[in-house]
Amino acid sequence: MIGTDSTYPPFESIDPATNQIVGFDPDLMAEMAKLINIKPEFKTTSFDTIFEALASKQFDAVMSAVTITDERKQKVDFTDPYVSIGQRVVALKGNDKIKSYEDLKTNNFQVGVQRGTTGEQAALTTAGVPDANVKRYDDIASAFADLKNNAIDAIVADGPTVANYTGQPEYQDAVALVGDAFTTEDYGIAVQKGDTELLNGFNAALAQLKQNGKIDELKRKYDIKE
């Protein structure tokens, strides 16, 4: 079983027509499964507790647009990187006071993040937003809903995902990307500590899919820009 937070397009989301988890990560895992002979099944779970769930063997792996960090490496093992991204800022259209991530710590701005993500860390550290001004959400969709309703001033999250939300019909007239990515992060697939069989299999499959251009093909399909 593979744990994922399926509110994170274009990497994973629920297709309302089929109620299936779709996106870059499930597509990539399907390609990997063909190469190393595994039968993957994705299950939606909360991102906030996803690594604890993996460590306690509720999942065999976590594939959920996960940034490889030293802190997470204490609990789980990671594959080689398969996508590089950066944190970006989204604000309401017409908000002239937020022109880059450096403005987020000013004017008592309320900044929305998803709990337990590197976006939360980036808002607190790199952007320097006071903890009291960081509003934490269980999923990024709720943060976008609050931004559109003017309940917060900005969102910090992974670049491809905020670009995806910003382009959705529901949000494209209300919100806009601000500035460029201000961090550099690598996504990896997490496995239980010591599961070398799965880790080596994933790494071998990823290497093959990088080499044959399949990962680049999927990035183009899902408009993921690094």
Next chain:
Amino acid sequence: MYSVIPARILFYNEAHKEGIQMKGLRLALLLGLLMAVLAACGGSSTGTDSTGAQGSPGGTGTTGASGSAAAGSAAASRAGTTAGLPDLNGRAV
């Protein structure tokens, strides 16, 4: 001189040689078939390697060497279709 060899000796020699060749061919075909079956049973499970390729030396095998080629190619394929990919045997994840 060739002209002094009795015809029946010539006939016996040719027939004997032909018999040996026929036996050798049958043996080689049997060996080739056996190796192809072994290769098919022990080979592809990743779906990306070619069982047909493993079996083909058996089909053309006329010597014992063709059998070991078939077995060798099966082992190489299990090790991962020219790319060293592991086979997790249908593990559910």
